[in-house]
Amino acid sequence: xxxxxxTHNLLKTILIITIIMETAHQSNAQQIKPVGSGxxxxxxxxxxxxxxxxxxxxxxxxxxxxxxxxxxGELIPELAKTRKVIALELQGHGHTPYSDRKLSRxxxxxxxxxxxxxxxxxxxxxxxxxxxxxxxxxxxxQNPERLRKLVIISSVYKSEGWLPEINDIFKIxxxxxxxxxxxxxxxxxxxxxxxxxxxxxxxMIASAGEPFNMGDENIAKxxxxxxxxxxxxxxxxxxxxxxxxxxxxxxxxxxxQPMPKSQLAIVPNQDHVGLMNQTKTIFGYxxxxxx
Numbered sequence: 001x002x003x004x005x006x007t008h009n010l011l012k013t014i015l016i017i018t019i020i021m022e023t024a025h026q027s028n029a030q031q032i033k034p035v036g037s038g039x040x041x042x043x044x045x046x047x048x049x050x051x052x053x054x055x056x057x058x059x060x061x062x063x064x065x066x067x068x069x070x071x072x073g074e075l076i077p078e079l080a081k082t083r084k085v086i087a088l089e090l091q092g093h094g095h096t097p098y099s100d101r102k103l104s105r106x107x108x109x110x111x112x113x114x115x116x117x118x119x120x121x122x123x124x125x126x127x128x129x130x131x132x133x134x135x136x137x138x139x140x141x142q143n144p145e146r147l148r149k150l151v152i153i154s155s156v157y158k159s160e161g162w163l164p165e166i167n168d169i170f171k172i173x174x175x176x177x178x179x180x181x182x183x184x185x186x187x188x189x190x191x192x193x194x195x196x197x198x199x200x201x202x203x204m205i206a207s208a209g210e211p212f213n214m215g216d217e218n219i220a221k222x223x224x225x226x227x228x229x230x231x232x233x234x235x236x237x238x239x240x241x242x243x244x245x246x247x248x249x250x251x252x253x254x255x256x257q258p259m260p261k262s263q264l265a266i267v268p269n270q271d272h273v274g275l276m277n278q279t280k281t282i283f284g285y286x287x288x289x290x291x
Contacts, residue, residue: 031069032077039095042114043107048095049115050087053080056148057124058290059112060087061132063276064204065183067094067190071129074279079286086124088115090135092203094187098196103207105214109138116146125290127151129276134212140226141218149290150226153282154234154272158213161244166235170208175201220247225261227289229282231270238266263289 036051050068058079062071068087079085089096090108101107112135116124123146128136133155140150159167175198178184188194226248230236241264245251248262265285267275276282 031073032080040115040118042111042118044101045091045097045099045111047091047111047115048089049119051119052076052085052087053083055083057084057086057121059116059124059126060085061112061126061128061135062087062089062093063130063132064208065093065178065187065201067186070183070186071132071276074277075283075286078279078283082287083290086115086119086121088112090132092196092200095190095192097192098200098203103203105134105138105212106142108135109142112139113143113146122146123148125149125151127153127286128155129153130155130272137214137219140222140224141214144221144223147224150222150224151229151286151289152226153229154231154236154275156236156240157215157219157244158240159211160213161237161240163235163237167211170205173205173208175205216243216247219244222248225263225289227263227265227285229265229267229275229285231272231275232266232268234270234272234275 032052034050034052035054037049039046039048060068060072060076062068068076068089072087076085076087088111091101091103091111092098112126116122125148126136126139128134128151130153133152134157136150136152137155137157140147156162178201184197187197187200191197228241228245228248230238230241232238242251245262245264249260250262250264252260254260267278267281270278
């Protein structure tokens with residue numbers, strides 16, 4: 001009972017921090033208008049996308065419950081200076097309609113492929129944060145021929161990649177925890193059907209509570225260069241993170257052998273939410289790696 005109480009308080013604290021950081025993130029974001037936007041047909045539903053800038057395509061996949069602007073509002077103006085940025089909103093998020101379709105990482109990764117087909121993009125760099133990073137991992141496994149480089153920000157490919165207390169939080173989350181939050185405000189501002197808010201939350205919470213594992217062997221088969229960015233205290237198990245990096249060819253004695261094509265960046269003094277507010281740092285890593 002004491003552990004449950006402690007976990008419940010931790011969940012409340014995380015949600016409060018999330019609300020504060022999201023509000024600050026939106027107020028500081030440099031708004032630029034997309035050069036294109038619309039809906040792409042994908043596996044029985046539609047997916048909303050926005051396009052910014054020109055150049056080689058880079059696809060952005062947001063975190064759970066976020067919209068494009070909440071997650072990427074500060075990064076898009078920087079990336080769009082040299083790249084064609086395609087930002088998506090995943091099933092039920094933002095402008096993308098709620099669907100009774102089972103929420104699975106495999107289906108969401110297939111949705112990304114369908115959007116690429118619709119926009120006539122043969123291959124792209126993909127950047128995913130948190131839940132979007134899980135979808136990005138799945139895309140790399142399912143569609144290796146369409147991936148140039150992969151960037152994973154504070155995300156995992158299996159439940160064990162999170163610290164135990166994070167998985168405990170997923171088990172007790174309820175729609176009521178999100179009531180009247182900036183997440184709900186952002187949803188209601190753009191959602192095609194505002195009445196689906198609770199159903200959307202129930203669908204996402206159910207998905208978060210289900211253990212998953214995409215397979216060490218599948219991660220080891222990813223041939224595209226991968227950049228992993230993590231906060232030092234972002235809820236990821238750093239022992240598991242080191243194992244992940246090793247599966248991708250990292251964790252070697254460079255100098256005695258060639259430097260691996262994949263990279264790992266640990267940003268100090270950062271939690272899961274605050275990490276995405278470090279625009280200058282994140283962009284620096286992205287720009288260097290993607291160039």
